Amino acid sequence: MSTLADQIDALLPQTQxxxxxxxxxxxYAEAIAAGLTEINRCPPGGTEGMVRLAAVTGKATLPLDVSCGVEGPLTVAVIDERWCIGCTLCIKSCPIDCIVGTHKQMHTVIESRCTGCELCLPACPVDCISLEVMTPGRTGWHAWTAAQADEARTRYLERNQRRSQAELRHAEQLETKASHKLAHLETQTNEVEVPGELDRKRRTIEAALAKARSQRAKIAES
Known part of the structure; x- marks a missing residue:
């Protein structure tokens, strides 16, 4: 059975x-459902999006909050290949993995997947990314389809899952490495030259081990 947050989330364009x-x-959907925020903070959904949110939440429609931006057409990011330095910062900032490329190699945007979220623009250190309007004359939900939103949501969730798995593997590697170092340290019986050096090393390794375990536990819970 869908919750109110589920219903609200289904009405958002999923630009992330x-x-x-x-x-x-x-x-954002969960915050609306909990009564923590208003329904007028989604420029990509526009006025039509707010009307849909009002219908499902029972809230009154409001003017779009201009502090969040203005309603506009669907745009896609375009990378100027002449200036791209292959820093990969845009790839890391993209919430739905629609930018491809490798380190120090030219990157490109898969236009059919781009939601125009604009998060790659401030990430680019050489300002080689611009936006291209794809739906002139159509804004908000008039520029979007439910299928596009569903695909964007799916890609976002898949991206988060991949990154969580990568972070978990990294935390596990750190934990294993720290455990091995601690075990090796415990076998050292030779007197160290600096007084207290062995204890200092032990405390450092134990702190690293505790941090790695904490990170792994947080990732597993999320």
């Missing part, structure tokens, strides 16, 4: 642009 002030569309 963070303009609403929340880290993603789902977080």
């Amino acid at each position: 642009c963070t303009r609403c002030g929340y880290p993603d569309c789902r977080s």
